[in-house]
Amino acid sequence: xxxxxxxxxxxxxxxxxxxxxxxxxxxxxxxxxxxxxxxxxxxxxxxxxxxxxxxxxxxxxxxxxxxxxxxxxxxxxxxxxxxxxxxxxxxxxxxxxxxxxxxxxxxxxxxxxx
Amino acid sequence: xxxxxxxxxxxxxxxxxxxxxxxxxxxxxxxxxxxxxxxxxxxxxxxxxxxxxxxxxxxxxxxxxxxxxxxxxxxxxxxxxxxxxxxxxxxxxxxxxxxxxxxxxxxxxxxxx
Numbered sequence: 579x580x581x582x583x584x585x586x587x588x589x590x591x592x593x594x595x596x597x598x599x600x601x602x603x604x605x606x607x608x609x610x611x612x613x614x615x616x617x618x619x620x621x622x623x624x625x626x627x628x629x630x631x632x633x634x635x636x637x638x639x640x641x642x643x644x645x646x647x648x649x650x651x652x653x654x655x656x657x658x659x660x661x662x663x664x665x666x667x668x669x670x671x672x673x674x675x676x677x678x679x680x681x682x683x684x685x686x687x688x689x690x691x692x
Numbered sequence: 693x694x695x696x697x698x699x700x701x702x703x704x705x706x707x708x709x710x711x712x713x714x715x716x717x718x719x720x721x722x723x724x725x726x727x728x729x730x731x732x733x734x735x736x737x738x739x740x741x742x743x744x745x746x747x748x749x750x751x752x753x754x755x756x757x758x759x760x761x762x763x764x765x766x767x768x769x770x771x772x773x774x775x776x777x778x779x780x781x782x783x784x785x786x787x788x789x790x791x792x793x794x795x796x797x798x799x800x801x802x803x804x805x
Contacts (some may be wrong), residue, residue, distance in 0.1 A: 624792045641801075685735035
């Protein structure tokens, strides 16, 4: 079945560091990927829609200069958290649609900023 | 805007008990409805879905029926197992296929032997 690989699964870094998270569709092409954020014991909130070859669409309240999204190919989208601070600590999850329009999720990235 | 409301957890059951997790939604159109499961430390997995009214989604003994009249999509399982312990999310997707999901807050299920 369709697989979405997200890397890294866990990262701990110092405040002020920029962190890049990769989301790959391994056996299908995805023109659209989504990035979600999940706070502890809360639901997933859509951050942005990543479109291959064009700019991402950000949800209200999400800083586009803080969370840089690049979707350079049909199988890869990256989320870069720039100058991360402790309040950016969270669980970030990507998803991608396959040709049957079923949405498949990565295993998520747990980001901890010290 | 569209929203999903789930029953608050945690839900604690003994093995082989009957499970119901309530989910209701608010949507302007005719959304597709989903249940996702998240096991500890893992990402989300699609459990089942329904794309139109009166459809029943089913998988691994879980079932949910799309009820337009009550705007509900309650998750049920006749006999839970310890391995079913996880967080369950109800979600909807409005409009054309391939749009983002709107999630409920999730319900934690804990099953003991």
